[in-house]
Amino acid sequence: MNIKINKAPTPVGAYPHSKKVGNFLFLSGVGPRKGDLKEIPGVNKDEDGNVISHDIEIQCHSVFENVKMILEESGSKWENLVDITVFLTDMENDFKKYNEIYAEYFKKDQPCRTTVEVSSLPTPIAIELKCIATID
Numbered sequence: 219m220n221i222k223i224n225k226a227p228t229p230v231g232a233y234p235h236s237k238k239v240g241n242f243l244f245l246s247g248v249g250p251r252k253g254d255l256k257e258i259p260g261v262n263k264d265e266d267g268n269v270i271s272h273d274i275e276i277q278c279h280s281v282f283e284n285v286k287m288i289l290e291e292s293g294s295k296w297e298n299l300v301d302i303t304v305f306l307t308d309m310e311n312d313f314k315k316y317n318e319i320y321a322e323y324f325k326k327d328q329p330c331r332t333t334v335e336v337s338s339l340p341t342p343i344a345i346e347l348k349c350i351a352t353i354d
Contacts (some may be wrong), residue, residue: 224289226284228277230340236292238353241296245349246306249341250280258343272344274312278319281345299329310337312344335352337345 220234224250229235233246233265235308250259260276263269286296304320306312320331339346 221292221321223288223328225253225291226288227253229230235288238292243289243292243351245285245288245292245300245347245351246262246308247339247346247348248284248288249339249346250277250284250345251343252284253278256339258341260344261342265301270284270348271276272342274306274308274315275319277345281347282319282323285347285349289349289351294353296323297327298354299349300352301350302329304331304333304335304340305346305348306333307336307338309343316345319321 219238221236221238223235226235229246235248236243236245251257252259258277259280260273261269262273264270285299289295291296304316306316316333
């Protein structure tokens with residue numbers, strides 16, 4: 219069953235926010251955008267609208283909040299996460315801070331995790347998460 223979450227960032231393509239299959243919940247890629255806002259938390263632009271920098275700390279907190287909200291609205295919860303794939307656009311500069319923040323959110327019973335660097339994401343974000351959780 220495909221699930222669309224009204225408070226979640228509007229998908230930038232033809233996909234649901236999550237999909238229930240048996241006792242599993244699969245989340246489509248989740249970034250730091252909020253709702254229908256076009257502005258991305260932690261993105262700094264010049265006067266012409268070009269991205270000049272990003273704040274990975276702000277984006278990490280925002281993306282984790284989005285994942286938590288989608289999980290809860292889809293019938294799961296943060297503690298039910300079993301696998302996370304993390305996409306970073308700047309592993310060299312962002313991994314250390316991202317890893318510190320990640321550890322704050324997952325103090326015990328951590329899900330499996332894979333972190334990869336990508337050259338870009340569909341919008342000018344620095345981080346995106348792909349998650350799998352169980353449903354009680």
